[in-house]
Amino acid sequence: MIDDYLAAGRLIGDRIAAECKSVRRVQPLGNLYALLDEEPQRLAQFLNGQLPAVFVGFDGEAIGDSAGDGIAHVAEQRWLVVLAVGNYRAADTAQGVTDEAGPLLSSLVEALTGWQPDGFTELHRQAAPRPGYLAGVGFFPLVFSTDLFVEGTI
Numbered sequence: 001m002i003d004d005y006l007a008a009g010r011l012i013g014d015r016i017a018a019e020c021k022s023v024r025r026v027q028p029l030g031n032l033y034a035l036l037d038e039e040p041q042r043l044a045q046f047l048n049g050q051l052p053a054v055f056v057g058f059d060g061e062a063i064g065d066s067a068g069d070g071i072a073h074v075a076e077q078r079w080l081v082v083l084a085v086g087n088y089r090a091a092d093t094a095q096g097v098t099d100e101a102g103p104l105l106s107s108l109v110e111a112l113t114g115w116q117p118d119g120f121t122e123l124h125r126q127a128a129p130r131p132g133y134l135a136g137v138g139f140f141p142l143v144f145s146t147d148l149f150v151e152g153t154i
Contacts (some may be wrong), residue, residue: 002119006058008146011117012079013056019111022104024050029057029080051086051137052104059143072151078126083108083140097138101131105140112144121147 004010013026057080064074085100109125116122126143133139 002148005148008077008079008117008120008148009056009058011120012081012112012123012144013054015111015115015117016054016056016081016108020054020104020107022107023052023054023083025053027053027055029055029082051084052100053084054108055082055084056080057082064147072149075148075150076145077120077148079123079144079146080128081108081112081142081144083142084137085140086137097133097136101138101140105142108142112142117146119148 009028013028016023017026059078059080061078062076064076083101083104085097085104112123113125114122123144123146126145128141128143131138131140
């Protein structure tokens with residue numbers, strides 16, 4: 001087992017920063033939740049000039065097969081990758097936001113699908129929550145899973 005159980009998040013963020021050059025920043029998902037709790041005007045001010053951004057966070061896990069009387073098992077980790085883009089053109093329909101998000105989502109999917117972070121298996125796409133729109137900003141979630149072999153000590 002690797003030393004950092006949640007290392008995949010940092011590795012995914014590094015991969016996005018290296019492969020998706022049009023993304024201005026990559027940061028942990030916890031920051032996104034804090035931002036969404038703010039008033040829409042404050043959110044827009046904070047994100048202004050820092051979009052597009054990608055937020056990466058642990059989205060839970062499922063436990064797979066075990067061996068050795070349960071000492072070893074496979075943990076399937078889910079990682080949420082949320083693209084945030086802003087565009088006020090046609091804000092009532094969010095058309096400007098979706099026009100910007102499409103190519104960036106393609107870039108993210110291409111960079112992450114099948115890529116293997118050190119210590120984990122390849123990333124696989126999973127069903128994701130629906131997108132959301134707030135204060136002229138669109139949030140487009142993607143979910144990827146990867147397996148980690150976990151071995152306890154006796």
